[in-house]
Amino acid sequence: GGPCRLAWWKLIRAGIMMEWKIRQAARRAPAWFAVMKEMATIHTFDSLQDLTPTELLDRLDQLDHRFRGRDVTFAIVAGVSQGLQALRFLMKRWMGPDWHALLNTALQRLGNVVSARQVLWLAGLAENAREEPKAEAFLVAEPWAPEQFRVKLAGTRFLQEFGVYLAEYGHRAIGESDLMAPRFNEYPEYLLGVVRSHLQGRCGQSVKEVLRQQESARERALLQVHRTLGWRLPQRATFAWWYRRLCHYLALREANRHHLMHFSAAVRHLTLLLGEKWSAAGILESKDDVFFLTAEEMWSVGAGSARDWKNLVVARRAERARNAEQVVPDLLSPAREVPQGDDNSVMTSNLWHGIPISAGFVEGPVCIVLSPADAMKMKQDHILVMPVIDPGMAPLLGLAAGLVVEMGGTLSHGAIIVREYGLPAVANVRQVTGLLKDGDRVAVDATAGTVRRLHAS
Structure with a gap:
């Protein structure tokens, strides 16, 4: 037979519990975000230098314990998924085949998505640099020497504003879920390169114009929804409720990601300092080698284990290089055969x-x-x-x-x-x-x- 079906009362109970978890996550999120941000503020390289390896390992355990007890990620994702599924169900029936594009447009320029603000902020930095000859000259100079930016841009408004940007987004990174990935404040040259590309390109729309266009597109999409629903007030109220809910949890999802990276930055600082101390003691070849050890192995190193850690890291680096060359399938099956399914993307050669x-x-x-x-x-x-x-x-x-x-x-x-x-x-x-x-x-x-x-x- 097929899968066992739950009794109706169990389904209702599960639904109530899920809704309670989702709402509880939204209430708890602001306080938890502040805690994660404080983690990064407290656990900086400078403030941790005097700790012993054992003390650093204890700090890592404390962070892990606090995180496991308060993380709201899955409940927030459930809120986002629930909102999208509800609107998909409703809008397919009310709006017809164009519902998806209409919803995507209606979700533009919500104004409270923290991860998107960095995009506009960098574009704004480029606009500011155009108005400051010293900053513009450095950013478009050939040859490009971004590592000199603190000296060359000293005293400029651009450098001051760029410092504010790094204070807000410096804990983010490319491939930021990987602790090995350097954070932007460790490698700000990447961000300066983006500003440089803005300056080297054509002088297009200002940030304010872009924002106005996005807001206008969103308002037109919402107006189209209201016109389609007409005087069907229950449907309009239902759409408005689910739309507000989805927007709220979308913003929460990005805020959660943003603050999780504060937690990640704190863990990275502690881990790198362990690597620094162990490489100075000759246990590891370089401080980055610490990322190739498990948590249990790190405690073994701290306890004085005589294992050949350098050779272990060499083997794992080689394994990582081999794995990086593999093409990972979209789907995995127990039989180790990759289900091919229908290829819904390749229609013609072009x-x-x-x-x-x-x-x-x-x-x-x-x-x-x-x-x-x-x-x-x-x-x-x-x-x-x-x-x-x-x-x-x-x-x-x-x-x-x-x-x-x-x-x-x-x-x-x-x-x-x-x-x-x-x-x-x-x-x-x-x-x-x-x-x-x-x-x-x-x-x-x-x-x-x-x-x-x-x-x-």
Whole structure:
């Protein structure tokens, strides 16, 4: 027989419990976010220098214990998923086949998505630099020497504002879920490179104009919903309630991610200091080697274990390099056979289908970004093509005219950011980073969910 069905009263109880968890997460979130931010403030490199390895390990355990007891991630994600499913169910019936594009547009420019603010902030920094000759001259100079920025930009308004930006977003990173990934405040040259690309491109719309356009598009989408529903007041009230709820939890999802990275930064600081002390003692070759040890192994090192840790790290670095060369399948099965399914993306040699995650239409040249190093070649008004939307790549979105990714969905962090910024984007276009090349000219229809190659490079 099929799977066992729950009794109706168990389903009702489960629904009530889920709703309670979702609402509780929203109430607890602000206080928990403040705690995570404080973790990064307390656990800085300078403040931890005098601690012994055992004390550093104790601090890591304390952070882990606090995190496990208060994390609200899954409840917030449930709130987002619930809101989207409810609106999908309702709008399909009320709005017809155009419901998806309409909802994507209605979710633009919510104004409270913290991860999207960094995109606009960097664009604003570029505008400010254009008005300050000393800053502009440094940022467009050849050869480019970003490591000298603190000296060359001393006394400028730009440097002061850039410092404020780093104080807010310096704990973010490319590939930020990986503790090994350097944070922006450790490598600010990447962000300066984005500002430089803004300055080297054409002087387009101001940040204020972009915001006005996004707000106007959102208002038109909501007006269209209201016109379609007409005087059906119960439907209008139902839509308004679920729409407000979805917007609230989308913003919470990004705020949670933003503050989780404060927690991650604190853990990274503690871990790197352990690596620094153990490499100075000759136990490890370099401080970054500590990232190749498990938590249990780190305690063994702290306890004085005589194991050959250097050789263990060498073996694991080699394993990581081998794994990096593997093409990971979208699906895994117990039989170790990858289910192929229907390929819904490859239609012809020059036309691919995916999932529209942010409405709009744009044409432009392609820029393939597969690694952090590739990010430096991104130019203004190019179509950014990536395997996934890494939230740490958000600064690049201010340069992009559109976005195409191989994997992603409506609720992903990247999707929330691109919608907030109003960037046409299509996800789940399989193998697109291998099908397109830098310089190919494509048309991205993020309403229909298609990507068409117009000219090959």
